[in-house]
Amino acid sequence: MPGPDTARPATQPLPDSEALVGLLDTLRHHSVRELRLALPRRPYERRVREQAALLSAELVRRGAQVRVLHLEDVSRDPAYADDTRRIAASGAWMRAVPHLPVWMAVADRDFAIVPSDPGLEDACATLVRGRTVVGAYQELFDQVWARSAGPAGPAGPGSDGLDxxxxxxxxxxxxxxxxxxxxxxxxxxxxxxxxxxxxxxxxxxxxxxxxxxxxxxxxxxx
Incomplete structure (x- = not known):
């Protein structure tokens, strides 16, 4: 079996939001140890964010680690704000950034879901396999995460110390x-x-x- 440096990536087009939402739904039934998610903002991606909230809740319930990057300024986008709060309430680790270089969902080191063309105003996305390419998306996410703001510890009920x-x-x-x-x-x-x-x-x-x-x-x- 080829090592991570020689593994050849395979891609699968996801031509519309229906295909993208369907793939995220299937992840709820697979063994995923860690999910990295850079939360998209554009209006057509609302269903994607809603599905991401369901996926996050299920993975956290099973003990997986879910880390989410979201945009800081959402004052003019109440739908994005609501979806972000819903994902946060699921127990995901959250950090805010002023700008996302690209939205993505990376499951372990097995595959990544990324835009087919970040400049297009449609829901086209691509499923990418291959440890070298997926590892590059992991590294990009981790670099942005390290520079971002906010606590990152897992959430949970308990004494909050608030009056x-x-x-x-x-x-x-x-x-x-x-x-x-x-x-x-x-x-x-x-x-x-x-x-x-x-x-x-x-x-x-x-x-x-x-x-x-x-x-x-x-x-x-x-």
Whole structure:
């Protein structure tokens, strides 16, 4: 059997989102130890993200490690924000980045799912096998992961150390409310809300309000 440096890659086209979603669904029934996922953003990929949330939940339940890179700024994309929180709540390890070089899903070192052409506005993707090529995508993911922001530990229920004010602020923050909106909802001053939110963000290592909401969901605090 050829070693990793001489293994020849094999590719399989995934011509539309239906094929891509179907492949992700089959992964739920296979033995996967580690999944690396760079979460796509474009609107046609909504079903892909929804399937990724189901896949993440199943793999985490079976004890696999799931690491997810997602975009930091999603203020104008509520669907992406919702899908990211759903994946975080499944127990995946999450990190935020300002830009994704390419979306991908890499299962162990067995295969990778990547865009056929990252510049195209359609759902064409390619399944790539071959340890050398798949290893290159793993390395790219790991390099971006190492430079990204946010805690990476696995989530789980337990004591979160939050007081009632902090938990309420996090819930409303995850709903997308501004400090002023949280202030009106809770009856607390804007200054108090800003201090509360800043303190919770510092404890979680979050660099943005959205990341704080994602991290709170990942830790099952809300």
């Amino acid at each position: 009632e004010r902090e938990r309420e602020a996090l819930v409303l923050l995850a709903e997308g409310l501004t400090d002023e909106g949280i202030s009106r909802r809770t009856g607390l001053s804007v200054r108090t809300i800003r201090r509360t939110v800043a303190g919770v963000m510092t404890r979680m290592g979050a660099r943005s309000r959205f990341q704080a909401g994602v991290e709170a969901a990942r830790r099952q605090w809300i």
